[in-house]
Amino acid sequence: MAKRKIDFQDLMAETERLLLEKGYDGFHFKLLANRLNVARSTIYEYYASKEELVTAYMINIMNRLTAESEALKPLASPLMHLKELMQIFIKYSQIHQITQMIPLINRDSSPAVKSSIDRLSEEHTRLYQTITDLIEKAKQTDEIRSDIPSSVLARVYFTAIEIPNDDAMNHRDWSELIFQVLYEGMSGTKRS
């Protein structure tokens, strides 16, 4: 048999690069095949369609994020937990951009795609719920204000992940900075 020309790591990496670079609609097999130096039809040996490839990629990266998030389960205060999670989310900040592509995927292209998308949405909801719960807990320990609905604070938190890191700071320092602004606000008054 012929030696594999396609390396799965490469395939996932290039898929990510192209998705971020060209967007969901701009991404197609011809482009990917060129990057991987294989014929376009070869990719069909592994994935039946663009939709299946993209959802497979999404599941893959989402699993990595979930694993890393749950690795820090036993942690100090809810507030510190929120801070650590922010650091991970920012490290995987592609996910947020990728997540926004989900509505563009044609669910009806195959049953596999449909169930992958369901799985992704479920996982996304679960993450969201985790944050909301942590915020609720932090309200009880009085680390977070109680006069704003937790659902709103959760949305603020998630949106903060998308703040463009134009200075290309390393993601640790960057998430530190963002969390500080998020927590203390632009006024900058600190808790005693």
Next chain:
Amino acid sequence: MAKRKIDFQDLMAETERLLLEKGYDGFHFKLLANRLNVARSTIYEYYASKEELVTAYMINIMNRLTAESEALKPLASPLMHLKELMQIFIKYSQIHQITQMIPLINRDSSPAVKSSIDRLSEEHTRLYQTITDLIEKAKQTDEIRSDIPSSVLARVYFTAIEIPNDDAMNHRDWSELIFQVLYEGMSGTKRS
């Protein structure tokens, strides 16, 4: 002569709806023609291409935003100015989504498109600069913390506009709420 079937207000309105609904790539003349109940080729009588139509729409809405922003020029403190501007930006929150479509437009499709995009980028930079300047001023009057770079705070400010208003609050109350969280932070400690 035949009575105009196309109303320009309708055209802009449907263009906006479709852009937000389907995204830049999902938007095309066939779809728009259906919505307007005209033949697809009719639209070409007014705009040479999708690119020209979309940039025309963008310029249009950007002008409205600019007009409204400058209407409140003579205003109290820089902080209040930032708050009022936030209210306007949230009212025109489509613009931020629309702005993100600019890189997807094929600049080379016509010289008109090219200059429109330049115009838009310029205007965007100008808005950004306005916010950065106001933040600088607010730092001097000690309304805003000085330990975070203004460019970072400006990015935080702009990103806040995109926080999804899922509860469909009216945009005045919503912008009030968001600005409060932005300014006081999730901890919620107020200035004396």
Next chain:
DNA sequence: ACTTATTTTGACACAAGTGTCGGTTAACGA
């Protein structure tokens, strides 16, 4: 009613991406 100027239209040729399939290539074991 006829002419004229303007707007609208459907049809055509073209471009780009999709999915499939018969055939080719090349590693490996007998």
Next chain:
DNA sequence: TCGTTAACCGACACTTGTGTCAAAATAAGT
């Protein structure tokens, strides 16, 4: 070394959106 077979490839038919153009439709002036 030679047959087997997984992996790869090029070509074909199909779909969808694009831009153009000659012809048809329509309102208004004479």
